[in-house]
Amino acid sequence: MIEKEVVRENFSRAVDSYDQYAVVQKYMAEKLNDYLKEEDGVNNILEIGGGTGLFTEFVVNRFLESNYLLIDISPKMLARCKEKFKDYHQIEYILADGEQIKLKQKFDLIISNATFQWFQNLKLALRNFREQLKDRGEIYFSIFGDKTFQELRSCFQEVKGEDSYSQRFFSKSELERILEEEFSEVEISEEEYIERFSNVIDFLRAIKKIGANSAKKDKPPLTSGLLKKIERKYMERYREDNQIIVTHHLLFVRLKK
Numbered sequence: 001m002i003e004k005e006v007v008r009e010n011f012s013r014a015v016d017s018y019d020q021y022a023v024v025q026k027y028m029a030e031k032l033n034d035y036l037k038e039e040d041g042v043n044n045i046l047e048i049g050g051g052t053g054l055f056t057e058f059v060v061n062r063f064l065e066s067n068y069l070l071i072d073i074s075p076k077m078l079a080r081c082k083e084k085f086k087d088y089h090q091i092e093y094i095l096a097d098g099e100q101i102k103l104k105q106k107f108d109l110i111i112s113n114a115t116f117q118w119f120q121n122l123k124l125a126l127r128n129f130r131e132q133l134k135d136r137g138e139i140y141f142s143i144f145g146d147k148t149f150q151e152l153r154s155c156f157q158e159v160k161g162e163d164s165y166s167q168r169f170f171s172k173s174e175l176e177r178i179l180e181e182e183f184s185e186v187e188i189s190e191e192e193y194i195e196r197f198s199n200v201i202d203f204l205r206a207i208k209k210i211g212a213n214s215a216k217k218d219k220p221p222l223t224s225g226l227l228k229k230i231e232r233k234y235m236e237r238y239r240e241d242n243q244i245i246v247t248h249h250l251l252f253v254r255l256k257k
Helices: 004-013 023-035 054-062 075-084 122-131 150-160 172-180 200-209 224-237
Strands: 044-048 067-072 091-095 107-113 133-144 185-197 243-256
Touching: 004 075, 023 054, 023 107, 023 133, 023 185, 023 243, 044 054, 054 067, 054 107, 067 075, 075 091, 122 133, 122 172, 150 224, 150 243, 172 185, 172 243, 185 200, 200 224, 200 243
Parallel strands: 044 067, 044 107, 067 091, 107 133
Antiparallel strands: 133 243, 185 243
């Protein structure tokens, strides 16, 4: 189970370092923008989890005449977007947990980049978003898949006999099953993105710098002794040219009501 207060605090702490370290999230924003089809009649847009506005910048400039509502759980992230887009008077902002919010208005387009993995019940949230779509409305989002951090998970499993630290991600097939129950049209594209770091400490530090460190409830403490064992196992099994590899499994989704 994800602790939302931890998610809020992690991202608020990372607001000043996020853009520097969010290499994968920037890539996802670019790819999701490419995936987004040109549509006429997009008058109202809802973005869930705007962060520092990496994806927002693409979309708001594509739909300059559209009303734009941006929601984020972190007050500092929302403040960063307000400053970044202060000249875009069509954007409104709400500080809220996007998973829980229910709005009276309906939208032509609902979008989200690298946010839905923080939801406690994705199926229920998407059902709610579907109800907030207009009749021909669409949802586009990106999310991390189950192969994300597979190297680190494997090391925890080998060293400790279990992985009690990492949150769970959906596989493509699991996500398809959930979505096909709720939407008339479902498209999912996937790919793997590989990052490289000098060592495990640098990898974990980069995660913390974007606020994406685990918010899993009741996870045990990561002791220095355990971390050293994980580091040795990781360097032994997943090192190439004196760097460790880190897999990110990326899923890009289009849904139609």
